[in-house]
Amino acid sequence: MKYSKIYLVDDCAATNLYHQVMLRRFGIEKRVRTFTDPEQALDHLRFQTNADEKVLVLLDIQMPEMDGFEFLEFMELEELSTDIDVVMVTSSSEDSDRRLAEQFPHFVLDFINKPIQAEEVSNIIGHSIATPMAF
16 A cells, blocks of 8 residues: 555545545555545645655545645645645546646646546555445
């Protein structure tokens, strides 16, 4: 597993919960931190990330207090570690969002649609599903 922490940053608690349950299937739930406030997520990245830790941020684009691109701007301005990979997560299909994401190549790893799917996560984290989804 290449990430020691996975941050879910989405203003919708239900979306974070869905993604958290999906990540549980990989047996990595202890690595997951959820944030509905992007400022809190930034604080954790600023002060709690060891420079040697590889961190994945699944970042919503459309949030009321601070959108995903403003979040990336703060990461860049504050020169946060380049060991932080960001996957932009959105329900938008706007090409303009993809072009904006391309302005942050040292952070943005990928751009995926909500809700995230297990196969996409498996490709990103380099880890296969540990437990099948029970219905």
